[in-house]
Amino acid sequence: xxxxxxxxxxxxxxxxxxxxxxxxxxxxxxxxxxxxxxxxxxxxxxxxxxxxxxxxxxxxxxxxxxxxxxxxxxxxxxxxxxxxxxxxxxxxxxxxxxxxxxxxxxxxxxxxxxxxxxxxxxxxxxxxxxxxxxxxxxxxxxxxxxxxxxxxxxxxxxx
Numbered sequence: 485x486x487x488x489x490x491x492x493x494x495x496x497x498x499x500x501x502x503x504x505x506x507x508x509x510x511x512x513x514x515x516x517x518x519x520x521x522x523x524x525x526x527x528x529x530x531x532x533x534x535x536x537x538x539x540x541x542x543x544x545x546x547x548x549x550x551x552x553x554x555x556x557x558x559x560x561x562x563x564x565x566x567x568x569x570x571x572x573x574x575x576x577x578x579x580x581x582x583x584x585x586x587x588x589x590x591x592x593x594x595x596x597x598x599x600x601x602x603x604x605x606x607x608x609x610x611x612x613x614x615x616x617x618x619x620x621x622x623x624x625x626x627x628x629x630x631x632x633x634x635x636x637x638x639x640x641x642x643x
Contacts, residue, residue: 491508495509521559
């Protein structure tokens with residue numbers, strides 16, 4: 485499965501230096517799901533496919549890598565907050581650490597989504613300003629995401 489970033493890149497971009505996790509924490513499927521849910525609707529299938537074929541490396545690294553990583557973390561974070569083993573599903577708890585409460589988890593999710601949306605808007609603004617360099621870009625594919633719903637609210641390309 486080909487994705488715009490690797491698991492290691494996702495970890496470096498979406499987690500802090502003190503949040504040490506093994507690369508296996510994020511699977512390629514997690515990254516691919518984030519790309520399908522948030523990136524493809526914003527940039528269009530043709531440009532996404534071109535990026536997967538290693539075209540436009542600067543666009544991928546300078547504009548899309550960070551939002552892909554943050555959206556991926558948004559998908560993976562609930563799995564990190566709980567553990568499943570033979571005993572069932574439990575929240576990690578020890579003598580020196582307590583699991584975050586529901587409100588803290590909601591705040592983290594909102595912050596991750598806000599940061600990812602902001603960076604994705606930066607990427608689409610760049611693409612809008614440089615459409616001649618990216619003929620595969622489909623501005624009509626852009627959308628907004630509210631409450632987990634994709635809202636296509638942009639007009640068709642007129643050029």
